Amino acid sequence: MSKQHQDYDAILKLLLVGDSGVGKSCLMVRYSDDLYSGTYISTIGVDFKVKTVMHDGCTIKLMIWDTAGQEKFRSMTASYYRDAHGVMVVYDVTDPTSFSHVQTWLTEIDSTCQDIVKILVGNKTDSPLRKISKTEGEACARKYNLNLYETSAKLDLNVTEAFTELVDQVMERKRTLECRPRGNTILVKKEKKKRNKDCSCME
Template identity: 50%
Template sequence: MAKAYDHLFKLLLIGDSGVGKTCLIIRFAEDNFNSTYISTIGIDFKIRTVEIEGKRIKLQVWDTAGQERFKTITTAYYRGAMGIILVYDITDEKSFENIQNWMKSIKENASAGVERLLLGNKCDMEAKRKVQREQAERVSQAGLLWPNALLLPFIQLSPSYLIPYSWPESTESDFLRRVPNPV
């Protein structure tokens, strides 16, 4: 029986508890939005197949718990990830500051050269914004999150919108193109 996809990618969402990782993954995989979710316990995943440049890409998107008590469980999933999306909440400055800790965790637990993407979430809450877009862009483009982490791609969005708030047209295919060793 032929595979229903050309490539399989395992992507991991990481970030503090409450930044909206579960809302993002459910919007992406099921095109559904609910502003109230309970915290993820351990890890969960959703699958979605997309077509990019004529290829069917099966994405396993893993949703990790952001609480410290689950860190030993969730870091075990870093190793097999082909791409890691670091999520922070634009209304929570501490979640942005903690991206540095998440980058350290990637360095310690993920495969060398894993692709990373910085994602500012909850852009529909502009009136409560604490982290300015320019601040995140400066950090991502200057490699300030981790030495030698130059040009970490950065986007902002909100799962409450049907389309991303600020998603450059080429970001998805560029990110997936750089992901190593597709199956």
Template identity: 40%
Template structure:
């Protein structure tokens, strides 16, 4: 694990913006706190507007800075969409597996995401609060079917128990890196006489075509 997270003084090779979306109170802020700071608050308050956290990690010996954006899920804050989605190369659609309505709203959130974000954005469906198994209202099979139909990654998590949280973020960030690095290799074929690659490291990069990307899902027991 000591090799996974980068030194903050290290040169940043890539910056990946990932957005969290979904209804209010599904646990978006807690997922972010668990991943970025390994914290969980039992007294979490509703997010007002937009917040983001960053975490630097190492993927394939490259230093990647993950910039994770969190927004309020309440309807009255939905006007932030365009600026919120701009530049995002990854998104997590989060629902509360104990609240069927939050899952039923996923189609609407996905439609909004695809209407504002780059069409090749990497998307993961997250069923949060899997520690509350006795209160489950969304069968794993329903979420898996939705994810498969929409070509999304899928994972069930618990921010409280830290189940699959790091795995979920690392999965989406590694997939983004895999796509970006392939594009970087092809861009090197077009290197100019001054030796500059067609892509500038340390800048936010648009994710290339993902039509043939294989999606894999997972969930907690």
């Protein structure tokens, strides 16, 4: 790990994708800053936040990218998939069109990334105008073998849980890839002082 990254056991890049207006910015800001505003304008290109979390004794720096959902920014969004570790595919439970576009977003991700962790998020569950049931969301998640989290950025429901699940899956994937057996030997880097042993493959 380089000197500028020595305070972290891992740096993860996470993306939020989905149609414009599904609440990606609200989810990101609620998680990173514990704030909510109902007056966000559509993201132009990309925006990002940085958050440091602890995971099994490891210090993880999260770089969370909120990508624009408008068609004109799709080519820009696609370029951010390539070095990402995890992606949250977000739809609005009050907007059937955003739900129907989940497949499009997943296809776009899979065409760009060979190995990336994905979870599905249905946002705005606080709204009385809900049109996509949890049962429908769960059926979609099963179809694509994803975990589903229904969230409300406004009420701070399941937001932290969704991000935590994404980080958990990414870290497990990193351990699987970086600590994989080679012959009869497990490739594990030398543990640093004061680092939890579970972090040794993350450096």
